[in-house]
Amino acid sequence: MKKSFSHKVAISLLAITLLSGCKDLFDDKNIQSNPNAVTDVDVATLLSGTLVGVAELHEDTDVRISAIWAGALNGLSRQHQGYADYIVAASNFSWDPLYPVASQARLIQIKADAAGDKWTKGVGQVLEALLIEKATDFYGDVPYSQAFDDVKYPTPVFDKQADVYTALITTLNNAIVNLSASAGLSFSEQDFIYQGNVSKWIKAANTLKARLYLHLGDYTNAIASAGAGISTTADDALIPHGTSQGVDANLNYVFFKVNRPGDTGFDGAYLPTLLQSRISSTNTKTNETALYNHIIKIGITGNGSVDPNTVDGAFTIDAPHPLLTSYENLLIIAEAQARLGDNTKSLAALNTVRGFLASGYFNGKTIPTTGRKYDAYELADFGPTGLANPTKLATVQSALLYEIIAQRYITLLMQYEDYNDVRRLAKATPTVQLPIPLYSGTQKPQRYIYPQGEVNTNPNVPKPLPDQFTKIPIFQ
Secondary structure, three states: OOOOOOOHHHHHHHHHHHHOOOOOOOOOHHHOOOOOOOOOOOHHHHHHHHHHHHHHHOOOHHHHHHHHHOOOOEEOOHHHHHHHOOOOOHHHOOOOOHHHHHHHHHHHHHHHHHHOOHHHHHHHHHHHHHHHHHHHHHHOOEOOOOOOOOOOOOOOOOEOHHHHHHHHHHHHHHHHHHHOOOOOOOOOOOOOOOOOOHHHHHHHHHHHHHHHHHHHOOHHHHHHHHHOOOOOHHHOEEEOOOOOOOOOOOHHHHHHHHHOOOOEEOOOOHHHHHHHOOOOOOOOOEEOHHHHHHHEEEOOOOOOOEEEOOOOOOOOOOOOEEEEOHHHHHHHHHHHHHHOOOHHHHHHHHHHHHHHHHOOEEOOEEOOOOOOEEOOOOHHHHOOOOOOOOOOOOOHHHHHHHHHHHHHHHHOOOOOHHHHHHHHOOOOOOOOOOOOOOOOOOOOOOOOOOOHHHHHHOOOOOOOOOOOOOOOHHHO
């Protein structure tokens, strides 16, 4: 892992985003710099650039692959058709820019320490946790404890996934402590997520912690963390976008509409089937027509094609993209409470999400009133003959879990948490899963393959090399 960790590399993120076609993803004076003219940057400038990298890494090819492997999106042509056939090689994956951006998040912390700035350090810790969580959720065992100093550790060890999770939770606990400090330096101009609001960053850290605990099946701690997490839509961590192509455009729009129209879509995917089952059904308390039309548009790339809505819906050029949201946080509470047997508290959290959906809110945009219905549920709705028990599950607990899982699948679209759910739910008890069909073969893809560059240069890569059908440790 040749990722130099030094003050000189602090500006390398600008070159990374240039090479990836996102040089001007956000029009901010703090990140309009010449990488050939400087050898160091201040912590505020570093924060701006790192946030750009984090944004890109949540709208990239890896996230699209995860949506395909979750069955929510389909690969229809060229390379993405191969992904839908679950055909991948080590050359399909890369840790550049993931680890370089993560190293910037670590460097933020070092620079913040030097300035005595706990608030910015706390944000750097949250960003580091977001990125390393993505790495370990896709690959399992990954470098972390030795990842950010290639002078001392030119070939870092691959930490066990359980140890990575423990370390990430510690990192987030430390972030919360730092963000709770009585004072810190202002970074409102550099922070395009929360405009320097440390209280919101604390909530985001708790929601990410709750996600980790949910993955681990530690439902008590998931509930506790989510209780201090993002509870209202006003606190959602959203990546803002604008209308300038090549400057601040939503990267899903760029892929779906500009660069590769028709390479991916919802033709043959499970998501339209799930949404349609919640339209004009026996569930008279729910109508997701408006959300279906917000996500899906028929006929953009061809006659009758089932496309991502890049015209007036979820994937327009200026559509915000979610990092961490109240929907995820509340549905963590709902699922965890149900699994612990408290259906009443579970239902309360689910109904809060439904109330937000009834208002029309969806990831920073508003869906139309027509075809939008999310009346509050009662526990009786999940009985064996209840209107919210379409598969006639035997218990209220199981039927409630099915509804929660379905709502997560829809609201977490194009976030890799959908793919985490598909793998996680096979292990969780009681076992409740959506009937998502495979696109190809008989095996469900369970992980990404270690990148060829890492295989070639790091003797610590796990051996034998796991293939894409080998489960990652936390979901075994």
